[in-house]
Amino acid sequence: MKIFFHLGKKVPDYRSLMHEQKDFILDGRVIPVSRLVIADQTHSDLVHLCREEDCGAGLGDKPQIPVVDGFITNIPNQFLLIRTADCTPIILMDNKRMVVSALHSGREGTRKNIAGKAVQLMQEHYGSEVKDICAYIGAGICHKHYEVSEAIYSEYNDSLSAMGLDPATELHRHIDIRKGIFQQLIQAGITFRNIDNISDCTFESPEYHSFRRDGSHNRQINLVGIIHE
Template sequence: MDIKRKNTAEHLRFDMTKKVPLLTCDALSEYSALRHGFSTRYGGVSKGIFESLNFKRGIGDSDADVNENFRRIADAFGITADRIVVTQQTHTSNVRVVTEEDAGKGVTRPLDYTDTDGLVTDVPQLLLSVFSADCVPVIFYDPLRKCIGACHSGWRGTVGRISKNVLKAMTSYYGSSPSDVICAIGPSICKDCYEVSTDVADEFKKEFPGHTDEILLDKHNGHFQLDLWKSIQITLEEAGVRFSHIHTADICTCENPDLLFSHRASHGRRGVQGAFIMLT
């Protein structure tokens, strides 16, 4: 498959050995106690603009097809769909501590929490899941404390430093040290494709003082190119994650609309892919 890649240090691998193809990060793949992957548009049953592995309900896709897509991703991880845990994403910086009681919520049984864009757990065989179609998925693993996290970080979540909040939760509940945590920033919109207004740029200038030149390119027409990847890298480093433990995807959703769902490339007519992480 022809994938347009960015010039970053991390080269995501396209694992096609399972029924559902997954993009994976080498730094996480080396741990036998962990399973992870970023899904693509391939491997599902959804049709039309949702073709084929869409995980979002209520946007016009068939519930039966979405349910089958969840069944397939669960099977790819060696579990059943009632072991999946999902977010209820509203562009917040809120993180939920996931327990065994949350298994299957939002997939095989009703979701009873709201405004949740991040998840952490130390429970094995629970598949943490976040969803996106240009926003940035970030997954976290502490191999010492044996705990994991995942978050959906759009521009609001990035300004709100949701990645830092995930690390705080891992520290508070599981005793993690951020310096031990390995982070993977998944496929999402790159700085070359992400144009924002002055209002959004001003939010980043306030939250990331001293880093404006690294994360914003002024187009001198009332718009800026915004680097979410770099903003999240800065957040993680300032929170104590080692630079060598931050792995940034080399794949932009907007530049690969045949491979990945992209809100901007499709003008909003699309499904969502998932970022998944699980302790074995």
């Protein structure tokens, strides 16, 4: 068994997937839609521990997993899907215990530390050791292009400071989500060398859907699963 993951670009996209509801190819591998798990994504810090019967959630008549913004599974051939367009996707994996997680960490998810919570849950519920967990931070909006109101800026900074993190950026009222996530993963105990980072900015790069740039309602597909191989 091995872990398969994909941090998305424009294609294949979430809107086409929802429209077609057909198995699709990702990096040369057929992903069966009946094995996908899709969440509501409400900018929470809640992470769902998947069961076999969650397969197909968010497809056809089967409702999305409500409220949550992340998943963890150790079930083979179950694919955790997170959609993003400026918010940052995170994939966590433990190759030793074969446990995977996909997270949606935008401003709110990062403010609430969904990344740290997922690492904790992998340890508590799946026996992962933090030294075995690798993290991949996908493309999101960079701090230069992410200016917010004074109120939102203060709320974000206060929350991260309260966690003992340093949210400061050189631009006032700009939020650096990637930096926040990175600090949270380190604080959760993940080793520096086990964190990989796609530093692309979704706003800047035409290779990505960006809500802030285009008002786009389409999304990148980010996915992880354990496969037989």
